[in-house]
Each structure stands twice: as structure tokens, then as C-alpha cells.
Amino acid sequence: MNMIFDGCDTTLLAKKYGTPLYIISQSTINERIESIQQNFLKKYPNTKAVYASKAFLPMAMCKIIQRGGLGLDVVSGGELYIALKSGFDPKMIEFNGNNKNYKELELAIKNDVGRIIVDNLLEIKWIEELSNKYNKKTYILFRIVPDIETDTHDYISTGHKSSKFGITLENNFFFNTFEQVMKSNNINIKGIHFHIGSQLHDNKSHLNATRKTLHLIKDIKMKYGYDIEELNIGGGFGIKYTDEDPVKPIEYFIDPIMNLIDSFCLDHRLERPMIITEPGRWIIGEAGMTLYTIGSIKENGQTKYAAIDGGMTDNIRPSLYQAKYAACLANKIDQSPDEIITLSGKFCESSDILIKDIKLPKIATGDLLAVYATGAYTYSMASNYNGQPIPPVVLVNKGQDHLIVKGQTYDDLIINNLIPKYLEV
Numbered sequence: 001m002n003m004i005f006d007g008c009d010t011t012l013l014a015k016k017y018g019t020p021l022y023i024i025s026q027s028t029i030n031e032r033i034e035s036i037q038q039n040f041l042k043k044y045p046n047t048k049a050v051y052a053s054k055a056f057l058p059m060a061m062c063k064i065i066q067r068g069g070l071g072l073d074v075v076s077g078g079e080l081y082i083a084l085k086s087g088f089d090p091k092m093i094e095f096n097g098n099n100k101n102y103k104e105l106e107l108a109i110k111n112d113v114g115r116i117i118v119d120n121l122l123e124i125k126w127i128e129e130l131s132n133k134y135n136k137k138t139y140i141l142f143r144i145v146p147d148i149e150t151d152t153h154d155y156i157s158t159g160h161k162s163s164k165f166g167i168t169l170e171n172n173f174f175f176n177t178f179e180q181v182m183k184s185n186n187i188n189i190k191g192i193h194f195h196i197g198s199q200l201h202d203n204k205s206h207l208n209a210t211r212k213t214l215h216l217i218k219d220i221k222m223k224y225g226y227d228i229e230e231l232n233i234g235g236g237f238g239i240k241y242t243d244e245d246p247v248k249p250i251e252y253f254i255d256p257i258m259n260l261i262d263s264f265c266l267d268h269r270l271e272r273p274m275i276i277t278e279p280g281r282w283i284i285g286e287a288g289m290t291l292y293t294i295g296s297i298k299e300n301g302q303t304k305y306a307a308i309d310g311g312m313t314d315n316i317r318p319s320l321y322q323a324k325y326a327a328c329l330a331n332k333i334d335q336s337p338d339e340i341i342t343l344s345g346k347f348c349e350s351s352d353i354l355i356k357d358i359k360l361p362k363i364a365t366g367d368l369l370a371v372y373a374t375g376a377y378t379y380s381m382a383s384n385y386n387g388q389p390i391p392p393v394v395l396v397n398k399g400q401d402h403l404i405v406k407g408q409t410y411d412d413l414i415i416n417n418l419i420p421k422y423l424e425v
């Protein structure tokens with residue numbers, strides 16, 4: 001029996017488009033957006049949700065996000081370019097990142113991007129310059145370092161004291177910066193932003209960071225009489241990759257945070273700012289699946305390997321931070337697990353192991369492997385290592401399939417190559 005994903009037979013998709021193949025379920029994305037609408041945007045007034053586009057950003061995704069009524073968070077000129085080319089409303093775009101360069105800021109300011117999330121002094125200088133040059137008012141939030149420890153992999157933790165992201169709250173540095181920008185004619189301070197890390201299953205870090213930021217907002221009001229109108233609490237809500245991940249609904253994070261904010265503002269007679277959140281993987285992660293064909297099968301020492309026709313070039317997360325995934329044999333969905341096997345990628349790194357010791361039905365060359373929850377940080381992190389073309393992306397929706405990114409060809413690998421004349425003999 002074959003596996004069906006959003007109404008589509010996965011083995012037919014593999015035949016039609018080849019493997020490796022990224023598949024994205026629009027029904028799952030729609031459910032996630034609907035949940036954000038019901039449990040955040042409609043439930044609490046004066047709120048906004050922006051999708052963290054670095055998780056996955058083909059132009060079709062921009063369209064889905066815009067139709068869902070969400071904004072878009074970009075972190076580079078390239079992501080901003082994709083968003084603008086797709087026709088995304090610039091007012092609904094916010095620009096994040098810890099080292100935006102002059103050209104990137106120019107693209108943002110020229111195109112009236114809604115918010116710039118400021119990370120450092122250099123970019124303040126450039127924003128000032130560019131806003132003058134183009135005669136624009138630029139609306140910013142300060143990204144602060146909340147100095148919060150998070151219970152996640154070090155590589156996806158971003159809110160600790162010595163994080164490379166944000167403006168430190170130590171030694172009055174933040175207030176000095178704030179005072180400097182307050183004097184600016186064309187930079188308008190809208191709010192405060194934090195993002196503490198990714199794949200979090202516990203709401204404690206968000207609550208701690210929110211509490212700290214609320215005190216900061218109160219201090220700003222007391223010191224300067226300045227009202228912070230927006231508080232951006234970042235993203236990072238965890239999803240289910242394997243059965244070991246506890247599944248938490250979005251309300252588990254949102255409700256306690258909103259309660260904390262409401263009661264703090266009431267106690268301190270502050271007007272409650274607009275609350276913004278930036279979910280990335282929570283929207284796209286579980287909507288994705290990757291299909292591979294099984295090639296060589298062998299036993300080395302104690303380990304039985306089955307090799308897939310992709311690996312770290314289409315999903316670097318297992319090699320990068322030991323990310324865990326679950327999978328099944330899509331053409332043998334009715335067969336029960338029979339052996340323990342390690343699924344290896346085909347690239348020249350020992351860390352290119354997709355899943356260690358997974359229980360699968362008796363595996364054979366030519367079987368179709370389906371890996372779950374691969375929507376986030378896979379396609380967007382893909383590379384051409386070992387001369388591997390980046391696979392196509394197919395959007396599936398209740399039995400319909402649509403190619404949204406063509407697969408690269410070998411010709412794409414050399415399209416930007418030049419050979420100096422003297423090397424041509």
C-alpha cells in the first residue's frame with residue numbers, strides 16, 4: 001500500500017517528478033495559519049503575526065502567507081527581493097538580521113518596508129543616512145539581548161547574554177542607543193523585539209524574556225515618557241519531528257504570554273503595546289515531506305546501512321545539529337517494522353547520516369523513503385555540495401499537485417562559471 005499525502009499518492013509524485021523531492025502540503029499550512037488566526041489574531045486585539053521566511057521561501061509561499069493575512073520576516077536582501085518580486089505588500093514586511101549591509105538597507109528603505117528590526121549601531125547610522133537620502137520615515141524596533149537561557153541545541157539558541165544577535169542591556173548601552181535614536185528626525189522607534197531560540201517545547205524562556213522586556217518598556221516610559229507601541233516576541237515554537245517531541249498547541253505559548261503582558265500593563269498603568277509573533281517552522285515544518293529512493297544496502301561492522309539518493313545537501317539539519325527525523329517506506333505503508341537500519345546520505349562526509357537506527361519494514365533497493373516534517377530549514381538551507389542539483393519543490397493540495405520550484409539541472413551547476421582565456425588551450 002502506498003502513502004497518501006494531502007490527497008496525493010507519494011509513489012506517483014516520485015514517478016512524475018523524480019527523487020529526491022520536497023513535497024509541501026498546503027492543507028497543513030492552511031490549518032496552521034487558521035490556528036494562528038483563531039488562537040492569537042482574532043482572540044487578542046492589536047496583534048500581528050509575521051512568518052519567519054528563512055524557514056522556507058519560494059514565491060508561492062509568499063502568496064500563501066499573504067492570503068493568510070500574515071506578514072513576512074526577512075533577514076537578507078535576497079529574501080526581501082523574493083518577497084517583493086512575489087508582490088508581497090512591503091508594509092507587511094519586517095527586516096531582521098545582525099549584519100544588514102548598506103545595499104540591503106537601501107533596498108528595504110527605497111521599497112518602504114514596514115519595519116526594520118535594528119541590531120547594532122552601524123545599521124542605525126546607515127538607516128539615518130538612507131532615510132535622509134530617500135526622504136523617508138523609517139520605523140524600527142530594537143532587537144535586544146534578553147539574556148535568557150533556553151532549553152534547545154546551542155546552535156539554535158539566540159537569547160543568551162553573549163549571543164551574536166541584538167543589543168545588550170548591560171552597561172546602559174541600550175539606553176544610550178535609545179537616546180541617540182530618539183533624537184533622529186527620520187527614524188521612528190516603534191518597539192522592542194526579542195527572539196530567544198528555536199524548537200522550544202517549554203514556554204518558560206518566552207515568559208522570562210517577556211517579563212524582562214516589559215520591565216524595559218516600563219523603564220523607557222519612566223525615563224523618557226516614551227510609549228513603546230510594539231512588542232515582538234519572536235518565534236521558536238517547537239514542532240513534532242519524532243514521537244519524542246511533545247506536541248504543544250500554539251495556545252500553550254500564546255495564552256500565558258498574553259496574560260502576563262495584560263496583567264503587567266494593568267499593574268503599571270501602561271497601554272498594552274501591539275504584540276507581534278514570528279513563527280517559522282511552526283507554520284511550515286510539519287507541512288513538508290521529503291521523498292528519496294533507496295539505493296545501496298550494506299552491512300559494515302555492527303551497522304546495516306541503506307543509502308538514500310540525497311542527504312545533507314537537501315537536509316543539512318542532522319549533520320549540522322544532530323536533528324532527529326522520523327520516516328517510513330512510502331511504498332510499504334501497510335507492512336510492519338522488521339529491522340533496524342541506519343539511513344545514510346550519499347555525500348562525502350561521515351556526518352551525512354539522515355537517521356540512525358530506525359525501525360522499518362524489510363527494506364529493498366528501489367523502495368521509496370518518506371521523511372516527515374521536513375518543511376522548515378531544508379530547502380532553504382540546500383547546497384550544491386558534491387555537485388548535487390537542488391531538488392524540485394511540489395505543492396500538494398487535496399489531491400492536486402503543482403510544481404512551485406523546478407529542480408536544478410547539471411547545467412545550473414555551471415551557469416555562473418567562467419574560464420579565463422589563458423586557461424583555454
Ligand SMILES: *Cc1c(COP(=O)(O)O)cnc(C)c1O
Binds near residue numbers: 278282
Ligand atoms: C529564525 C527566527 C524566527 C523563527 O524561528 P522558528 O524556530 O522557525 O519559529 C523568528 N524570528 C527570528 C528573528 C528568527 O531569527
